[in-house]
Amino acid sequence: MRGLVLVAALCAAFPAMAQTAPQTRAQLVARGAYLVESIGTCGNCHSQQRMVDGRAEVVPGSELAGGMPDDAPFGRWIGPNITPDPETGIGRWTEAQIAVAIREGKRPDGSTIGPPMPIGYLRHTSDADIAAIAAYLKSIPPIRRDSGRSEYRMPLPPAWGPPVGTVAAPADTPVARGEYLVTFAHCLECHTPMLPGGRRDATRMGAGGFEMMTPGGIVVTANITPNREHGIGDWTDAQIIRAVTTGVSANGRLLSPPMGYAWYRRVTPGDLADIVAYLRTLPAVP
Numbered sequence: 041m042r043g044l045v046l047v048a049a050l051c052a053a054f055p056a057m058a059q060t061a062p063q064t065r066a067q068l069v070a071r072g073a074y075l076v077e078s079i080g081t082c083g084n085c086h087s088q089q090r091m092v093d094g095r096a097e098v099v100p101g102s103e104l105a106g107g108m109p110d111d112a113p114f115g116r117w118i119g120p121n122i123t124p125d126p127e128t129g130i131g132r133w134t135e136a137q138i139a140v141a142i143r144e145g146k147r148p149d150g151s152t153i154g155p156p157m158p159i160g161y162l163r164h165t166s167d168a169d170i171a172a173i174a175a176y177l178k179s180i181p182p183i184r185r186d187s188g189r190s191e192y193r194m195p196l197p198p199a200w201g202p203p204v205g206t207v208a209a210p211a212d213t214p215v216a217r218g219e220y221l222v223t224f225a226h227c228l229e230c231h232t233p234m235l236p237g238g239r240r241d242a243t244r245m246g247a248g249g250f251e252m253m254t255p256g257g258i259v260v261t262a263n264i265t266p267n268r269e270h271g272i273g274d275w276t277d278a279q280i281i282r283a284v285t286t287g288v289s290a291n292g293r294l295l296s297p298p299m300g301y302a303w304y305r306r307v308t309p310g311d312l313a314d315i316v317a318y319l320r321t322l323p324a325v326p
């Protein structure tokens with residue numbers, strides 16, 4: 041509980057300086073808290089959750105200490121403990137090693153981090169933001185909990201791509217900032233259909249139709265392109281923001297997990313406006 045209050049305080053402290061890169065250690069940690077605890081939805085995979093009245097809720101005390109095992113076509117995966125506990129978490133990793141793990145999917149021992157950790161999207165995180173995330177993960181209370189390890193039915197590649205190098209912050213326009221946030225939030229990972237063979241259909245980005253297993257059964261993701269008939273083209277900005285932050289669709293229906301509505305609720309109004317501005321530029325796919 042104290043941890044949550046702290047996070048709320050840190051998130052509240054940050055927005056005022058959103059446009060400038062963090063200067064002090066405290067500002068760096070606050071920016072990291074905001075990214076991890078809101079738009080990054082890290083706890084959606086790295087914490088335990090339970091359903092309460094149709095909504096997913098983090099089990100108190102399990103924040104970032106590892107999720108529950110989940111079955112997927114590629115195997116049985118677990119979002120591990122990413123608190124700074126030296127035995128069961130990432131307490132022995134340096135901040136530089138944490139940054140490489142998140143952007144490149146490689147642990148300090150050289151092993152590859154498997155799906156669904158959204159490495160392909162997190163690669164595009166700016167140098168300033170990845171440093172902030174690593175600093176925040178080092179600052180949270182360590183929780184001793186062995187979360188277990190994923191078991192993949194397929195071999196993982198030696199790397200997900202070349203080393204990331206330097207990533208600059210996005211250009212200072214609503215659409216560029218929104219694209220950066222939508223990438224970091226990996227919205228299109230869930231909201232794009234798969235081609236046979238397991239690749240995303242790049243011609244139908246955001247068109248939905250991707251089936252996900254949840255405790256409540258199979259959920260099909262929605263079309264979030266500006267298509268007026270099948271997507272959100274006719275929705276107001278307020279309706280889009282309400283869906284993302286509260287899990288209530290334009291027609292009033294309560295939306296299902298695994299989308300991390302509870303995390304998106306903490307996204308600042310400015311960032312939400314940028315996300316909407318970018319979604320409205322996606323090709324309108326039926």
Ligand code: HEC
Pocket residue numbers: 075076080081082083084085086117118119120121122129130138141142147152153154155156157158173189190
């Ligand atoms: C969709 C689920 C998902 C989301 C969202 C996610 N992760 Fe992960 N993450 C995983 C899984 C699964 C693994 C472990 C994969 C494996 O076992 O090889 C992992 C591994 C990691 C590791 C390596 C830990 C270790 O001990 O191997 C770190 C660090 C990490 N994630 C940080 C983050 C951060 C920070 C965020 C948010 C910006 C995040 N993750 C978002 C699923 C997720």
Ligand code: HEC
Pocket residue numbers: 222225226227228229230231252259260261262263264272280283284288289290294295296297298299300315
């Ligand atoms: C982990 C997968 C996942 C991620 C990540 C995700 N979503 Fe979703 N989203 C879903 C699912 C599943 C639904 C539909 C739930 C249902 O129908 O009950 C949904 C529904 C929506 C809806 C409501 C659409 C409608 O017709 O009611 C909007 C809008 C939306 N998502 C936008 C976003 C945005 C913007 C992001 C990134 C900031 C995002 N989503 C990230 C899985 C995801």
